[in-house]
Amino acid sequence: MAVANRELVEIFKARTDKREYRRTVLKNSLEVLLISDPDTDKCAATMDVRVGHFSDPEGLPGLAHFLEHMLFYASEKYPLEDSYSKYIAEHGGRTNAFTSSEHTNYHFDVNTDCFEEALDRFAQFFIKPLMSADATSREIKAVDSEHQKNLLSDSWRMNQLQKHLSIEGHPFHKFSTGSWDTLEVIPKSRGLDTRRELFKFYEENYSANLMHLVVYGKENLDEIQNLVEHKFQDIRNTERSCFRCPGEPCTSEHLQVLVRSVPIKQGHKLRIAWPITPEIHHYKEGPCRYLSHLIGHAGEGSLFYVLKTLGGYCTISVFPDFLIFTCSNLHDIDFYCYTSK
Ligand SMILES: [Zn+2]
Structure with missing residues (x-):
């Protein structure tokens, strides 16, 4: 069903979907999708920033991901460290974020009666984050412990190996998550101040015209729009x-x-990877979904069926990186078998 709205954009929704939608663009060019659902008991918001680890500056791998961590910490308006996450958790909600190749995404949900304050705290990430010197150095350690955990994960290791086998100097080749070495030891030895670079990266890349916001509330569309503006x-x-x-x-x-x-783990994995056009160019047809369905089919006569008859445990997963928009993705098929034979 097409829904005309005041911004002259057609929004298609299922006939059974009773929620109301509106697309609007704020004066600062921030594009927003508003959703009104009077029956909901939770509100939510997500902000996508069109910058990711592909944009990490030379000599500072992991900076975009590190910035994602830092924005959670505190803002000038709410300077108490970690108060955003605590506020959301205390009011029945969850927060999370991720940094991908070309995007960084922040999101939360919360009880409806706390939405206005939650949204205000969230907005401050993108207006005036604090990023104190003290918190900066502590949070590099948090990024490093995430890296130490990834070192023990075969899928993280395979992903990094795959990146390593691409053109040196291409953004895909970069180390995405960062570590104590890449964000503290090496920059320091080169005379780089990580915190200054963090501010510079934020100032340069966190521009409203590169952001997209989705806000889901209980109020009507006009009320949500006023709140968002x-x-x-x-x-x-x-x-x-x-x-x-x-x-x-x-x-x-x-x-x-x-x-x-x-x-590291027991079992054998075969990964076949090949470059494909970014899926976003064909999002209406979704060709990768057909591929995934066909290759991952588990019925009699399928590849999965044959592998399973060999005994043991076996999985097939097929996935492209949906978040690479401007160059080919590596489309992966993983065959994982754990068998005594
Ligand atoms: Zn992280």
């Missing part, structure tokens, strides 16, 4: 251009390559 219109707009990959991550010398690696 009031809270988010102070985000700066520097008319920053969107990141674009300089080209493809792999040439023929990076393809048709066989790599053997020793896993």
Whole structure:
């Protein structure tokens, strides 16, 4: 069902969907999708910033991810450390965020009666975060412990290995998450101040024209819109251009390559990866979903069925990176078998 709205954008929704939708653009160019659901007992919001680890500056791998951590910490308006997460948790909600190749995404949900304050705290991430010197150095340790955990994960290791086998100098080649070494030891030895670089990265990339906000509330659309305009219109707009990959991550010398690696866990995994056009260009047709369905089919006569008859435990997963928009993704098929044979 097409729903006309005052911004002359058609929003398609299922006939059974009783929620109301509206797309609006604030004066600072922030594009917003508003959703009104009078029956909900939880409200939610998500902000997507069109910058990710592909934009990490030279010599500071993991900076975009580190910034994601820092925005949670405190803002000038709410300077008490971690008070945002505590506020949400104390009011029946959850918070999370992730940094991908070309995007960083922040989101939360919360009880409906606390939505206005939660939204205000959330908006301050993008208006005036605090990023104190003390918190900066403590949070690098948190990023490092995330990295130490990833070191014990075969899928994280495989992903990094895959990145390593692309063109050196292409953003895809980068180490995405960061560690104590990449954010503290190495920058210091080169005379780089990580906190100053953090501010610089924030100032340069967190521009309202590169952000998209979705807000889901119990109030009617006009009320939600007023709330959003009031809270988010102070985000700066520097008319920053969107990141674009300089080209493809792999040439023929990076393809048709066989790599053997020793896993940490028991079992055997075969990954076949090949570059495909970003799925976003064909989002209406969703060709990767067809591929995933066909290759991952588990019925009689399928690849899965044959592998399963070998005994033991077996899975097939097929997945592209949906969040790479401006160069080819590596489409992966993973075969995982744990068998005594
Ligand atoms: Zn993290």
